[in-house]
Amino acid sequence: MFDCRAEPRPATDPARQIRGVLFDLDGTLLDTLEDIAHATNRSLAAGGFPTHEVRAYRRFVGDGVRSLIRRALPEDQRDEGTITACLASFLDDYGRTWNVATRPYPGIPEALEALVARGLKLAILSNKPDELTCLCVRDLLPRWRFDEVRGQRDGVPRKPDPASALEISRALDLRPDEFLFVGDSPVDMETAVAAGMVPVGVLWGFRSEDELRTAGAWALLHHPMGLIDLLVRKPDAHRLVTRPSPRTGP
Numbered sequence: 001m002f003d004c005r006a007e008p009r010p011a012t013d014p015a016r017q018i019r020g021v022l023f024d025l026d027g028t029l030l031d032t033l034e035d036i037a038h039a040t041n042r043s044l045a046a047g048g049f050p051t052h053e054v055r056a057y058r059r060f061v062g063d064g065v066r067s068l069i070r071r072a073l074p075e076d077q078r079d080e081g082t083i084t085a086c087l088a089s090f091l092d093d094y095g096r097t098w099n100v101a102t103r104p105y106p107g108i109p110e111a112l113e114a115l116v117a118r119g120l121k122l123a124i125l126s127n128k129p130d131e132l133t134c135l136c137v138r139d140l141l142p143r144w145r146f147d148e149v150r151g152q153r154d155g156v157p158r159k160p161d162p163a164s165a166l167e168i169s170r171a172l173d174l175r176p177d178e179f180l181f182v183g184d185s186p187v188d189m190e191t192a193v194a195a196g197m198v199p200v201g202v203l204w205g206f207r208s209e210d211e212l213r214t215a216g217a218w219a220l221l222h223h224p225m226g227l228i229d230l231l232v233r234k235p236d237a238h239r240l241v242t243r244p245s246p247r248t249g250p
């Protein structure tokens with residue numbers, strides 16, 4: 001089903017020792033872009049500000065909701081008072097409308113199933129507010145046990161600070177280098193590198209292959225089942241990129 005292209009293998013292969021997978025949420029497990037975009041646009045419009053196309057939000061998300069609102073507001077309207085008011089409006093709206101279009105990406109259920117079957121520990125670390133993160137996981141990913149689910153909490157630094165990733169590592173009693181850190185943004189790759197985890201970039205999310213490579217991705221995946229390729233089918237492959245097979249025959 002997948003054409004796996006591997007570059008020459010280094011002396012040691014980080015994927016050999018993996019016992020846990022730490023996932024980002026938005027753009028990695030769940031396609032949340034539309035609901036975030038529509039809720040933000042309604043908050044902008046309520047304040048009399050211009051709105052954006054859904055695709056523009058690919059560059060607004062990833063650093064927490066306050067950064068989202070700051071980036072969505074016009075450059076000359078980004079004072080703290082305006083951001084705070086627009087953020088309150090967004091949180092009220094999004095808290096009611098977060099699951100209109102949001103769903104797991106195709107292939108995520110199968111990949112989680114396969115990871116659980118292999119006995120790997122699973123966890124989630126998001127820059128989304130903690131309450132919303134837990135709500136999304138509870139309602140849209142209810143079939144799988146995640147040993148830790150953490151969103152943005154007051155007083156705890158956001159990704160790319162590695163503090164929360166390292167706390168999860170300790171809580172699960174695994175070394176950082178026993179984790180794949182799977183995410184769709186440069187912030188995720190930077191967090192993984194800072195925490196000493198193995199950075200795996202996903203290309204079905206919100207950011208580009210070049211950005212993920214530059215931020216330190218060790219592997220790049222075109223499909224969630226590529227995770228299993230990393231762990232099972234090609235255990236000796238370094239910097240493995242999985243792509244859909246080219247069409248053959250008539």
Ligand SMILES: [Mg+2]
Pocket residue numbers: 024025026027028062183184185205
């Ligand atoms: Mg993300």
